[in-house]
Amino acid sequence: MKLRLRTPALSAIAIVSGAIVLLGYFIRIPLLSGLRSVFLSWALILSAIALVVGVLNLFNVHINKLKAGGEQAFFSGILMFSLVVTFVVVVFFGLTSQASLWIFNYLLLPVEASLVGILAIALLYALVRLFYRKLSLFYIIFVATAFFVLAATAMTVWFDLPELGFLRDWVTQTWSLGGTRAILIGVSLGAIATGLRVLLGADRPYEG
Amino acid sequence: MTGGAVEPNLIGLAFIILFIGLMAAFLLLRKDPLQRHLREIPAFARFRRSIGLAVESGMRLHVALGNGGIQGLRGASGLIGLSVLQRISRSAAISDRPPTATSGEAVLAILSQDSLRSGFREANAEYQFEPTSGQLSGLTPYSYAAGVMPTVHDEHVSVNLMLGSFDSEVALISEAADRTESLTIGGSENLNAQAILFASAQEMLVGEELFAAGAYLQTGKTHVASLFAQDVLRWIIFVVILIGAGLKLAGVL
Numbered sequence: 480m481k482l483r484l485r486t487p488a489l490s491a492i493a494i495v496s497g498a499i500v501l502l503g504y505f506i507r508i509p510l511l512s513g514l515r516s517v518f519l520s521w522a523l524i525l526s527a528i529a530l531v532v533g534v535l536n537l538f539n540v541h542i543n544k545l546k547a548g549g550e551q552a553f554f555s556g557i558l559m560f561s562l563v564v565t566f567v568v569v570v571f572f573g574l575t576s577q578a579s580l581w582i583f584n585y586l587l588l589p590v591e592a593s594l595v596g597i598l599a600i601a602l603l604y605a606l607v608r609l610f611y612r613k614l615s616l617f618y619i620i621f622v623a624t625a626f627f628v629l630a631a632t633a634m635t636v637w638f639d640l641p642e643l644g645f646l647r648d649w650v651t652q653t654w655s656l657g658g659t660r661a662i663l664i665g666v667s668l669g670a671i672a673t674g675l676r677v678l679l680g681a682d683r684p685y686e687g
Numbered sequence: 688m689t690g691g692a693v694e695p696n697l698i699g700l701a702f703i704i705l706f707i708g709l710m711a712a713f714l715l716l717r718k719d720p721l722q723r724h725l726r727e728i729p730a731f732a733r734f735r736r737s738i739g740l741a742v743e744s745g746m747r748l749h750v751a752l753g754n755g756g757i758q759g760l761r762g763a764s765g766l767i768g769l770s771v772l773q774r775i776s777r778s779a780a781i782s783d784r785p786p787t788a789t790s791g792e793a794v795l796a797i798l799s800q801d802s803l804r805s806g807f808r809e810a811n812a813e814y815q816f817e818p819t820s821g822q823l824s825g826l827t828p829y830s831y832a833a834g835v836m837p838t839v840h841d842e843h844v845s846v847n848l849m850l851g852s853f854d855s856e857v858a859l860i861s862e863a864a865d866r867t868e869s870l871t872i873g874g875s876e877n878l879n880a881q882a883i884l885f886a887s888a889q890e891m892l893v894g895e896e897l898f899a900a901g902a903y904l905q906t907g908k909t910h911v912a913s914l915f916a917q918d919v920l921r922w923i924i925f926v927v928i929l930i931g932a933g934l935k936l937a938g939v940l
Binding site for chain 1: 696697699700703707710757759760763766767769770790792793794796797798800801805818819821822824826827829830832833837841855856858862865876878881885886889893894895897898899901907909910913914917920921924
């Protein structure tokens with residue numbers, strides 16, 4: 480049987496450091512708080528190193544796509560070229576140099592803004608698709624509420640309709656806010672449970 | 688403690704200890720399988736079926752882990768995505784096209800590779816593992832979505848599982864998946880993403896259903912125990928809110 484010593488060692492590190500950070504948050508003892516700060520600063524440094532590893536992974540993925548050829552190879556080539564050029568420009572001229580800002584303002588920003596434009600169409604398409612795919616009472620309420628809030632917001636801007644404004648606020652600030660809080664309580668409990676499972680070593684996403 | 692009031696930090700610590708105690712109690716004291724007490728969630732039933740179908744038809748499962756990293760509330764949904772990734776890589780390791788994962792954050796991308804490798808190893812199929820199957824697709828929300836779309840289109844994906852922290856950009860991924868007629872199942876801690884997934888995904892996980900994924904996909908007993916602990920605490924919070932509202936109505940608070 481192959482014995483893997485790596486997993487228990489990694490689990491021990493994760494559990495001990497997690498417990499110190501958690502206790503340092505709740506209990507104000509100088510030693511715990513100091514250790515917590517040290518661990519958090521290490522985590523920040525490791526995150527920065529992970530970013531470099533991640534970018535190398537991205538590069539590797541696209542080298543493979545370029546080698547494989549096909550429709551996507553051209554776009555992978557553009558991505559790799561852009562990555563190298565941006566890296567060189569930022570390293571040689573600095574992060575806030577005119578050349579770096581030019582790349583940000585005239586390439587990155589417009590491309591991301593165009594995706595926001597596509598997003599609006601994708602949302603509209605999703606709404607239309609909703610009707611022929613899964614029409615149920617909940618979906619009708621969902622769409623009707625969205626239309627009502629949009630229409631009421633637009634109409635209260637142009638016309639003096641205090642009753643409509645009151646009704647819109649009642650929907651968004653009473654019903655919607657109540658539902659939002661209920662969902663957030665459930666999500667928070669789920670997030671705490673997830674964190675505790677990692678802390679107790681039951682979930683080990685790092686054991687590969 | 689100051690002036691007789693209980694230190695808020697100690698209430699938090701007590702809450703955590705109670706949570707751990709309840710998890711341990713459900714894990715150790717209940718002899719019958721807790722799994723059979725779970726209510727049916729259609730998204731998980733459909734997903735379980737689709738894993739088998741994907742393996743049989745030689746198609747790929749894709750897990751989009753979002754761009755929330757592993758810290759805070761956003762990170763919790765990414766960690767759930769990693770648990771599910773590990774579980775499905777175990778089940779679909781023998782497929783001609785093993786599962787793939789896309790992330791919008793570097794730590795999440797590295798952990799996705801670890802989760803895939805660990806799942807393959809448990810299935811004695813470590814030879815299937817390729818480091819590029821857990822990939823970083825982009826570092827901003829929209830570049831991430833743009834990076835995921837070719838994966839959905841070109842890698843013979845039959846099931847797209849979006850489990851992680853997303854925002855409105857999830858609509859782009861969902862729309863790309865819809866064009867390939869693949870199954871889309873989504874869940875996020877983010878309310879904007881939940882609303883969009885409600886309209887665009889074929890199956891969605893509402894609110895805390897995302898955090899039940901591990902329990903429903905048989906990731907481990909601890910997942911089921913923690914789900915029961917969450918239920919108990921939810922009832923406690925519900926009663927406290929009701930008492931608070933009653934006291935407020937009575938003019939005491």
